[in-house]
Amino acid sequence: MESTTSAAVALTTATAADVDVDLIFVPLFEDEMPGAALPGLDEGTGGMLGRAVESGEFRGRPYQLYLTPLNDQWRAGRVGVIGAGKAREFDTDRLRKLASAAALAARERRVPRIAFLNRHSGAPGKGVQAITEGLVLARFSGDTYKSGERSAPPVEEALVISAHGGAALEGALERGRVLGESCNLARELCNEPSNVLTPSIFAGRGEAIAREGGLQVEVLDEEAITSLGMGLLLGVSRGSSEPPRVLVMRHAPAGAPARPVLGLVGKGVTFDTGGISIKPADGMDRMKDDMSGGAAVIGAMRAISLLKAPINVVGVVPMSENMPGGRAIKPGDVLTGAGGKTVEVLNTDAEGRLLLGDGLWYARHLGATHLVDAATLTGAIVVALGKAASGLFGQPDGWVEAVRRTALRAGDRCWPMPLYEDYREQIKSEIADMVNTGGRPAGACTAAMFIREFVDDLPWVHFDIAGTAWAEEARAWQGKGPTGVAVRTLAELAFTSAEW
Helix, strand or coil: CCCCCCCCEEEECCCHHHCCCCEEEEEEECCCCHHHHCCCHHHHCCCHHHHHHHHCCCCCCCCCEEEEECCCCCCCCEEEEEEEECHHHCCHHHHHHHHHHHHHHHHHCCCCEEEEECCCCCCHHHHHHHHHHHHHHCCCCCCCCCCCCCCCCCCCEEEEECCCCCHHHHHHHHHHHHHHHHHHHHHHHHHCCCCCCCHHHHHHHHHHHHHHCCCEEEEECHHHHHHCCCHHHHHHHCCCCCCCEEEEEEECCCCCCCCCEEEEEECEEEEECCCCCCCCCCCHHHHHHCCHHHHHHHHHHHHHHHCCCCCEEEEEEEEEEECCCCCCCCCCCEEECCCCCEEECCCCCCCHHHHHHHHHHHHHHCCCCEEEEEECCCHHHHHHHCCCCEEEEEECHHHHHHHHHHHHHHCCCEEECCCCCHHHHHCCCCCCCEECCCCCCCHHHHHHHHHHCCCCCCCEEEEECCCCCEECCCECCECCEECCCCHHHHHHHCCCHHHC
16 A cells, blocks of 8 residues: 655755755746746746736636746756635645645656745744645555556655744644644545455554554454443444444543543444445445544544644544344334433434444543544535535534634634534434434434434534545545545644633
8 A cells, every 4th residue: 555654745945946856836826926926936937937927828726737847047847836826815724735736736747856835924834734734645545456557656755945944844844744644544544445444454453553653542342342331333233244343542641631631533334335224326335434534533643642732632433334234223223322321223324323422422431521523424414515514513612613713724624503402302212312313304413413412511523524524526636535534623623722
């Protein structure tokens, strides 16, 4: 499998003309002349770049790319100006995507050595981190199982050109590297076929990633899960010949305060047929990525450890298949969770919330004071928000807002959704504490209301990433396939406890 590491990403304070690479990328805004971005750039192209701007051939629209040779006063052979859009709309998310788009364009052209100019006008470290994240994200390869021609390899060397240097900026680059790598590790897991990534293998690979990152790790097998009374997880797994697992990761830095303890819980369904309430065949192959929330938690916990977050964090990933075997749960069955709550199963395809119920209970059991879960949970959130944003639910408003701000800084677009008490009426059961689905109306909201029953009054946020975990189409900054959504948000959250 392709390495997700990026040992060759480095910072340079050399002038752009003195950077020895094959191709330099320079972001250029709409209606901006090359000299405003980098003095001497147009002269270095013999006026070609200025003429392209004046004629309208290059307009600076987002991700538009224009390549042209440089003269012998420059050590680089070519420059690529990449459209940055309107200057007033420029932020670190745009910068991250521009860097990724640049590295992907270089990769497509099999250019081995590139440099990217930091044009972020705010704190230099934020720009360096965003650029590094983008450069590393471009290293992901989704075609690892091809035996014939594959996509071009990642660039061999990538430099971030900065007007400033020093330990703080080197730290920002390292932070970007770790977050980008952790996203790519999550993407690799999401891209695996389910015959390769069974719950047991998922737990083993997650354990290896966590241990290499310096985390304390425990894998709960079927016996341990049974002894804890995790009847919701056990119920979902009954139809499969593959036994369930729970991956437990702990980050416990020396000197960390007793509170807060951040608890991260990710849905880890390695393949979802829907069970007895079986899904349509069309598109079912995509259900290999129904463990994206769990992969995000694994990637985030790795980053949290490597970046030395100052607080205690626990990560819990319940893992299972959802299959229609002879022992599978059936509509009308009643399951009992580890916390004692009973659930009448109306639809076996609403299984992710059952795993999260036991997973959140266990995170609380381990001492979590603030909870976040991530799951590809409902098709309803895709109907509501499309694939442009994840759904954000939770309590209280202050905690939800803290997570939302972190997500926006991390480049994980999300939108707050309501949790009105009215939705509770839709999940009432006549024979148990609740049903596992409230029907089609407000389906994403009733699913979140179901999950809320397992967190009591603790601060809690639920990310429904069903629309954002997988890109159906390639974009300039991202290929088709797994996106690594929520990894950066969950990781960065562990550094924001002062805002809670």
